[in-house]
Amino acid sequence: MKSTTIKIGLLSAMMLTGTVNAQQFPLDNLKPRDQRGMNMFENPKDSITTFEKLKVRVGGAFALQFQGLKHESGADQNNAATQLYDIGNNFNLPTANLDLDVALYDGINLHLRTFLSSRHHNETYVKGGYIQIDKLDFIQKDFLSDFMKHATIKFGHDEINYGDVHFRRSDNAYTTQNPFVGNYLMDAYATMIFAELYYQRDGFIGMGGVTNGRLNQNATGGTSPSVYAKLGYDKQLNNDLRVRLTGSVYNAADTQRLDFYDGDRAGSRYYFVMENAAATSSGNFRSGQVVPDFKNKTTSFMINPFVRYKGLEFFGTFESASGRNFLETERRTWNQYAAEVLYRFGNEDNLYFGGRYNLVKGELATGNKVDITRYNIGGGWFMTKNILAKAEYVNQQYNGYPTTSILNDGGFSGFVLEAAISF
Template sequence: MKKIINYSSAVLLILFGFQAFGQEMNSRDLDNFRFPDQRGINQFEGKKDTTSTFDGVKVRIGGAFAIQFQALDHETTGKPLNDNGDVISLIEIGNNFNLPTANLDFDVQLYDGISMHLRTYLSSRHHPEPYVKGGYIQIDKLDFINEGFMEDVMKDVRIKIGHMENNYGDAHFRRTDNAQAIYNPFVGNLIMDGFTTEVGAEVYYFKKGFIGMLGATNGKLNQGVDNPGATDPSIIAKLGYDDYINDDLRVRLTGSVYHTNKSANAYLYSADRAGSRYYLVMEQEGATTKGNFTSGRFNPGLKNELTAFMINPFVKYKGLEFFGTFEMATGKEEAEVDSRTFNQYAAEVIYRFGNNENLYVGGRYNYVDGEMKGGYDVDISRFNIAAGWFMTKNIMAKLEYVNQKYDGFLATDLRNGGKFDGIMAEAVISF
């Protein structure tokens, strides 16, 4: 494992060196892409711009590194039993560094108005070996058909096709994606982490601050031609508004839906195979970092007939910003007759200050409640306080206090009366 991590890090450093060599002559910024550094904070969909700077194929090799120091404690009153009738206890955890993670990104301008993105996880909590997360081709102009073809339409339209991170909700724009943690003011993602990568296409419409998106996927996380009748296509849609009211005030409000009528296993809340940031919390004795990679998260187990709605308000006034999440997910497991519903609420308040807003402090409250299989109700709450410092636009450090509690779980569930809390420190490099 250490050899893999060291090799991955060396490759990224070498590639970065080649990129840095030519930076004075060639800017690394590409049309219609989100900035991979501090400038990407509070960017959502990449800026739509048909005034291209294309003068030939251009490749930007980038990536990210992240490492955390974890000092968390956990406890439980749950008493699950093993096959021998012995009580299962929580694994003992201490204070130390977590496994470093690394990403490798290729962003390519292939033609005037056509670009490509590919992300590879060089090392992650669940996969210490490199593997491809996904990628897409993005079309903002149709000049490859004929110069000026449908330019009046394409000035407001974008098409994305690929095995890619699907644009459900706005929370995924602020989440940590393995080593890409520079957009997240906190260390962890939401308790119910609505994120998935599926093969499909999304069509966007941008007009005077209004945003519309309609997409369809094949409903599969793991691609293959087997079990052809087990999965129906998934539909994703988003509608919203995002604009500056004046020089100091920006307002964004979006609503999104994800729906799949039939799936072998809907992965909306379990698709992130990189892993949670809170290592081994609320895990039983014998758990491993790689095998028990979802620590601290919650998957409601809504595998079939899943419909999820997410509403996200975002307001930024000078250095003060608010980001909210309301989410409702309804579905069931294959053996269940009736559907169940889970709700998620989250509110973040961040204050950015200093030179170019390179410092920030903030807090987040996250609450999930709903009905478990078996007909009983549970809830999970989390409170975070964080502070961060952008040493440069590519380097940041953040410190977080987290407190998460579980309520309503069965006495035989390890999460019954569960709690974890403590300090997380994280260093991030992104370019």
């Protein structure tokens, strides 16, 4: 207990220091984590430096939801295996993040995120981190400066840059980038060992990356490198209009455990939905998500258009993924479609409302062809640039699942409120 108290005291002091320091200085080429980071995708690229000496910025995030959802299933409710959990209106587990950003050298930054509290893990654990290199002056002053004016090298063990959806998702307690409470149905997110090379110039974006495709690292064999890439264009055409279009691809040729669509260890925001009555603790932390079950091989493509005209925003997603697990000989295909429309208004766009439609179609390992639909309607209020309150109505329906599945003709709906702080 004494050790825990000391740790809490030290952490509180660090967080207080971080809050003050975050107001005193920015770090080059790292996007802010408050309202200013909305609609920012990749980290910014600027060769102009403010580096003077090693600096550490401590930040964090906190989130809490009140959930009022109901669910139903067409499966036999007298069967213990398919009987639904009795959910009610109540608060979810509060979540918390700790972020460390470090200016190590002129043009070299470090980012590290730790989950202090999450649905999947009660204990504190490191989510991931990376080093970002925007200059090579540590080799020699102005080394390859013409190239590095537009290039960025990034490597570490963290989420990879596949698609644009992961820039608008909730990352445990860091939820201010997500205009709604839940993430997308098919969540292409995982923390892996990776290396990425970016080239950004006149609105054009190019990125190539390589990873071993593993969430948990060990020295065993049986894994081939996975490769991925992104091409796109992002330009503020005038004061009113911004357009962005990107296409991404990810290919895992062979791996012993692929967590590409079920790698979010923080867990779903919709607690206990479509879960068995015997669920305990926080239940299945992926409740409400769709997992294609590609454990061995996968090839995925994602296209994301983004348009903002004055206060009106559109963000779209088309994704196609094919793959298989170890017991299969043929690949299966899953497709995801999504459209998100928002309108931002008020003092510095501190208010917004809108909707999101999400559809996933695919084939189960059993051969059943299924589809899942979800729509969200809601809005939010940035009370300050660091404090966001959200409210949404969500409705999700399952079709095509076998009668022996708890998801057979199932669905859930209701309201969720979320309060979020990020700095």
